[in-house]
Amino acid sequence: SQQGEEDPQALSIQEGENATMNCSYKTSINNLQWYRQNSGRGLVHLILIRSNEREKHSGRLRVTLDTSKKSSSLLITASRAADTASYFCATDKASNAGNMLTFGGGTRLMVKP
Amino acid sequence: SQTIHQWPATLVQPVGSPLSLECTVEGTSNPNLYWYRQAAGRGLQLLFYSVGIGQISSEVPQNLSASRPQDRQFILSSKKLLLSDSGFYLCAWTSGWNEQFFGPGTRLTVL
Numbered sequence: 001s002q003q004g005e006e007d008p009q010a011l012s013i014q015e016g017e018n019a020t021m022n023c024s025y026k027t028s029i030n031n032l033q034w035y036r037q038n039s040g041r042g043l044v045h046l047i048l049i050r051s052n053e054r055e056k057h058s059g060r061l062r063v064t065l066d067t068s069k070k071s072s073s074l075l076i077t078a079s080r081a082a083d084t085a086s087y088f089c090a091t092d093k094a095s096n097a098g099n100m101l102t103f104g105g106g107t108r109l110m111v112k113p
Numbered sequence: 114s115q116t117i118h119q120w121p122a123t124l125v126q127p128v129g130s131p132l133s134l135e136c137t138v139e140g141t142s143n144p145n146l147y148w149y150r151q152a153a154g155r156g157l158q159l160l161f162y163s164v165g166i167g168q169i170s171s172e173v174p175q176n177l178s179a180s181r182p183q184d185r186q187f188i189l190s191s192k193k194l195l196l197s198d199s200g201f202y203l204c205a206w207t208s209g210w211n212e213q214f215f216g217p218g219t220r221l222t223v224l
């Protein structure tokens with residue numbers, strides 16, 4: 001079953017605007033990760049936030065985590081046309097076998113120049 | 114540095130034909146390896162994972178199987194493809210409880 005669910009499913013903004021994507025999950029996690037996927041390509045890891053962290057920054061990316069609400073958000077500031085891609089959240093599944101990730105359905109972001 | 118390879122990049126196969134997709138990782142040892150499938154416009158579904166040579170775990174029942182004959186080689190197979198096996202197949206690795214690194218993917222079309 002889906003662990004992470006992104007919202008919205010699709011987002012269209014103008015270059016320079018901020019883009020906010022949300023992710024909700026159902027069970028306890030060790031960490032939550034955000035990935036980016038350009039069309040027809042593999043996923044690229046963006047940022048990892050651990051369950052004991054509330055906010056994390058990386059360049060123009062800001063991720064928040066609210067474990068009480070089981071939700072996370074990804075904010076991309078001052079968006080560029082090159083940010084056009086699908087963005088996925090992924091939660092780990094605590095297992096002795098290593099960190100299996102459960103991915104949401106993704107948010108398709110389009111940044112218009 | 115670490116690199117992950119997948120081939121072929123695209124594949125068109127008839128229903129009932131066999132399948133073999135290969136994934137290899139360079140620059141690391143004893144990685145955890147994963148096979149995912151992604152339907153068009155959807156998220157990733159974990160198919161198989163492996164924590165070592167010969168150790169395969171399946172997440173969902175299906176028409177596919179996986180094998181890990183060497184430490185850095187992960188193979189996805191099928192004896193007889195179904196139409197529903199079409200999709201984008203992604204291999205990934207991780208060294209532990211951190212981010213996963215993905216290969217470029219194989220787009221499989223079953224006709």
